[in-house]
Amino acid sequence: MNGADRPPRLVPLLYFGTAYVSLALACVLAAIWPRAVAGFFYHSWMVAIVHLITLGWITCSILGAIYIVGPVALRMPMPARRGDYVAYGLVATGIIGMVAHFWIEEFGGMAWSAATVTAGALHVVSRILAGLGRSSVPASVKLHIGLACLNFVAAASAGILLGFDKVFHFLPGFVLSNVFAHAHLAALGWATMMVMGVAYRLLPMVLPSRMPTGWSVFVSAILLESGLLGLFVALVCQSRWTLFFALVVASGLGTFIGSVVWMVRSPALKPVGAPRVDFAVLHAASAGLSLLVAIGLGLALVVMPSSPSSLHVAAAYGVFGLLGFLAQMVIGMEARLLPLAAWFWVRSGSASGTEPPSPHRMRDRTLQAIVFLGWTTGVPAVGTGMFLESPLLVGSGAWALFASVAIATVDAIGVVTQSMRRPTVSVRPAA
Numbered sequence: 001m002n003g004a005d006r007p008p009r010l011v012p013l014l015y016f017g018t019a020y021v022s023l024a025l026a027c028v029l030a031a032i033w034p035r036a037v038a039g040f041f042y043h044s045w046m047v048a049i050v051h052l053i054t055l056g057w058i059t060c061s062i063l064g065a066i067y068i069v070g071p072v073a074l075r076m077p078m079p080a081r082r083g084d085y086v087a088y089g090l091v092a093t094g095i096i097g098m099v100a101h102f103w104i105e106e107f108g109g110m111a112w113s114a115a116t117v118t119a120g121a122l123h124v125v126s127r128i129l130a131g132l133g134r135s136s137v138p139a140s141v142k143l144h145i146g147l148a149c150l151n152f153v154a155a156a157s158a159g160i161l162l163g164f165d166k167v168f169h170f171l172p173g174f175v176l177s178n179v180f181a182h183a184h185l186a187a188l189g190w191a192t193m194m195v196m197g198v199a200y201r202l203l204p205m206v207l208p209s210r211m212p213t214g215w216s217v218f219v220s221a222i223l224l225e226s227g228l229l230g231l232f233v234a235l236v237c238q239s240r241w242t243l244f245f246a247l248v249v250a251s252g253l254g255t256f257i258g259s260v261v262w263m264v265r266s267p268a269l270k271p272v273g274a275p276r277v278d279f280a281v282l283h284a285a286s287a288g289l290s291l292l293v294a295i296g297l298g299l300a301l302v303v304m305p306s307s308p309s310s311l312h313v314a315a316a317y318g319v320f321g322l323l324g325f326l327a328q329m330v331i332g333m334e335a336r337l338l339p340l341a342a343w344f345w346v347r348s349g350s351a352s353g354t355e356p357p358s359p360h361r362m363r364d365r366t367l368q369a370i371v372f373l374g375w376t377t378g379v380p381a382v383g384t385g386m387f388l389e390s391p392l393l394v395g396s397g398a399w400a401l402f403a404s405v406a407i408a409t410v411d412a413i414g415v416v417t418q419s420m421r422r423p424t425v426s427v428r429p430a431a
Helices: 010-032 034-038 044-073 082-103 107-132 139-168 175-206 215-237 242-264 279-303 308-348 365-388 391-420
Strands: none
Touching: 010 034, 010 044, 010 082, 010 308, 010 391, 034 044, 034 365, 034 391, 044 082, 044 107, 044 175, 044 308, 082 107, 107 139, 139 175, 139 215, 175 215, 175 242, 175 279, 175 308, 215 242, 242 279, 279 308, 279 365, 308 365, 308 391, 365 391
């Protein structure tokens, strides 16, 4: 791998840093004010916390990870340019503005902040789409990632329209239906589609396993995208076709899960130094379980009549879908990506050709175990607390997640610090 193809250092770290701060802030806000979270979920404080997770943690993590995944796994160089730093500034400024304006219920400023986030993220999305054309990865993987980028544009546009609608009230239809449609377009179309596309390349490296090929990889993208577009329209129109398109979406997710099961059953030789218990794999497995729970709750939600009980199910569905699946899948992938990037950074800075330490040894195993325990207990506690409207459960789970995020931050800083150490160069004494 030549210098132009190596992962850049600063841009992904800026995005990852913003992501960690955002998730930590979301957890601590939910922990301090659990009563504001455990009740009816469509209010400005709750929406601010949700966007800290969706934009601050998930989207910033994806944008940062693509600078590493691109050259390492997708055969798609992503060198940092001046525009990438401007884009990061727009994303970070927009997220701060959105959360702050949601908190004070100033929706005009929130809409303009959403446009600012979109402008920055579109720069990265356009680079991804341009790079896919030169990438040598299978067309099925390109399809997932390309559709995810297009879905981001659609979801961001819908979000901006919803923001301005809070001020000018011009959108037809029921407000909650429009919000649910936007949320699914963002969570399923952007985040989940991107996670699936990257997972098809990254999970075989993490497990390790054989690389999945064949029609099933195409089918997962086609089913998810067609079901999602139909679900979006059905939710906006409050159509009876909602259940049908929800089943199509579930089929697409099920096809992806089937591919993951195939990868687990098709192991490859582990590299030298790989740990016997891999916490990246454990996080991915836990995220998969949350995905199954979210699919079940989502299908139940579609067939249930509107009632207080359905709102409780919707709240739990959001927790297991966003926190349990997407947010934890990001944790699992980042657990492997950051040490891998650090390995490249150390190697590129070694003029003597000294081999850097193995990426498998850069993480603190004790800290990783504590982080995994926090996620394993925190997500079910928050999800159950939202379903039962229990501030005690929501607060306890949120504190557990906050502790996990704080410890994961310390561990990540340790990895980055190792990448900044200069390799020792042995000097021969003069004759």
